Amino acid sequence: MARITAGVTTSHVPAIGAAFDRGDDQSDYWAPLFAGYEWSKKWIAAERPDVIVLVYNDHATAFSLECIPTFAIGCADEFPVADEGFGPRPVPNVMGHSELACHIAQSLILDEFDMTIMNQMEVDHGLTVPLSLMFGRVDAWPVRVVPIAVNVVQYPPPTGERCFKLGQAIRRAVQSFDEDLNVQVWGTGGMSHQLQGPRAGLINQPFDQAFLEKMNTDPSSLRAITHLEYVREAGSEGIELVMWLIMRGALHANCQELHRFYHVPASNTAVGHLILESPQDDGS
Amino acid sequence: MVDNAEFDDIPGTTVFTAQRSHQGFHLNQFCMSLKNASNRERFKRDERTYLDEWPMTEAQKQAVLARDYNAMIALGGNIYFLAKIFATDGQSFQIAAASMTDMSVEDYAAMMLHGGRSPDGVRSKRDGN
Numbered sequence: 001m002a003r004i005t006a007g008v009t010t011s012h013v014p015a016i017g018a019a020f021d022r023g024d025d026q027s028d029y030w031a032p033l034f035a036g037y038e039w040s041k042k043w044i045a046a047e048r049p050d051v052i053v054l055v056y057n058d059h060a061t062a063f064s065l066e067c068i069p070t071f072a073i074g075c076a077d078e079f080p081v082a083d084e085g086f087g088p089r090p091v092p093n094v095m096g097h098s099e100l101a102c103h104i105a106q107s108l109i110l111d112e113f114d115m116t117i118m119n120q121m122e123v124d125h126g127l128t129v130p131l132s133l134m135f136g137r138v139d140a141w142p143v144r145v146v147p148i149a150v151n152v153v154q155y156p157p158p159t160g161e162r163c164f165k166l167g168q169a170i171r172r173a174v175q176s177f178d179e180d181l182n183v184q185v186w187g188t189g190g191m192s193h194q195l196q197g198p199r200a201g202l203i204n205q206p207f208d209q210a211f212l213e214k215m216n217t218d219p220s221s222l223r224a225i226t227h228l229e230y231v232r233e234a235g236s237e238g239i240e241l242v243m244w245l246i247m248r249g250a251l252h253a254n255c256q257e258l259h260r261f262y263h264v265p266a267s268n269t270a271v272g273h274l275i276l277e278s279p280q281d282d283g284s
Numbered sequence: 285m286v287d288n289a290e291f292d293d294i295p296g297t298t299v300f301t302a303q304r305s306h307q308g309f310h311l312n313q314f315c316m317s318l319k320n321a322s323n324r325e326r327f328k329r330d331e332r333t334y335l336d337e338w339p340m341t342e343a344q345k346q347a348v349l350a351r352d353y354n355a356m357i358a359l360g361g362n363i364y365f366l367a368k369i370f371a372t373d374g375q376s377f378q379i380a381a382a383s384m385t386d387m388s389v390e391d392y393a394a395m396m397l398h399g400g401r402s403p404d405g406v407r408s409k410r411d412g413n
Binding site: 155203 | 300301
């Protein structure tokens with residue numbers, strides 16, 4: 001049986017990828033950010049997950065406005081790294097796990113989550129920056145990935161409540177896959193940031209710190225945060241935090257927080273990072 | 285009827301609704317085309333000619349030529365699509381974001397280094413908080 005052993009959240013700011021790719025990660029500006037992931041890199045090297053169900057959002061890369069799926073799952077064997085307007089990031093292509101992905105897709109749809117299925121998809125910084133932060137520089141990613149893309153570009157994104165329930169359904173799907181796999185679920189994006197308009201640059205540290213704390217101790221209160229509250233308090237792009245709740249819904253009700261990191265700024269954004277260990281008894 | 289009026293109460297913020305997506309469809313499709321390196325080259329060579337290949341309004345084209353991101357957003361542009369324009373210009377997201385505020389690039393960068401823009405005073409026009 002496949003097991004969900006841990007959850008990871010992290011922001012996925014494109015400038016982090018750009019700094020990493022040009023070898024600027026030890027500069028005065030960026031070193032404190034990358035330092036927050038040193039423990040995480042050691043931890044994941046020891047954990048050696050087989051598969052990551054990686055929840056992220058596409059940024060006008062795979063999805064134009066011709067078609068806007070709320071939830072999409074990548075079932076391909078391989079996901080090429082996209083050119084987002086400045087050339088593709090110099091990182092390896094992302095290898096999928098089509099058997100597990102197809103199983104999750106079928107399970108989710110029968111569990112009443114109407115997923116869009118992607119048999120071909122390019123992936124952008126939303127997916128590759130978290131991989132770089134957690135694995136560093138590699139010739140090949142040491143893990144397979146099932147991408148779950150969530151629309152947070154066009155309003156409305158799915159609600160936090162809906163996202164949490166999708167996470168619970170992902171848990172049921174993974175646990176019914178008949179192969180012994182060590183699976184992690186990652187929720188990416190956030191934290192507070194606003195990239196547009198005269199209010200650009202908004203950062204709300206008290207909101208972010210409370211969110212980080214409640215991810216483990218009181219996730220039910222986070223499920224109730226409305227879109228209006230996200231935009232008011234965490235900025236128009238802070239609404240990406242709904243994706244963290246998919247990760248949280250996929251974990252055990254009682255997790256142990258192994259690592260927490262918070263840093264301002266990465267370009268326009270507050271960076272938050274959590275690692276939660278999910279116990280293996282059947283609590284949910 | 286969907287009512288998004290409560291979002292209009294948040295200062296300096298445009299929420300990208302289905303209506304705005306419809307309004308800005310061709311502007312955003314033009315941006316999407318800049319994912320392709322050869323399209324970026326053609327655009328840089330002659331911006332006006334390239335823009336004329338797209339069924340955008342004249343106001344949208346003028347906003348692109350002027351790199352007026354607030355105007356592009358008001359005309360249906362979405363920031364993640366518009367990012368292809370400043371990526372083509374070799375400009376960072378921080379410089380583009382600063383251009384949408386009333387601050388210089390230097391002042392904006394300094395604000396971010398000091399913890400960013402506080403939400404105090406910019407949560408609600410009605411409540412003034």
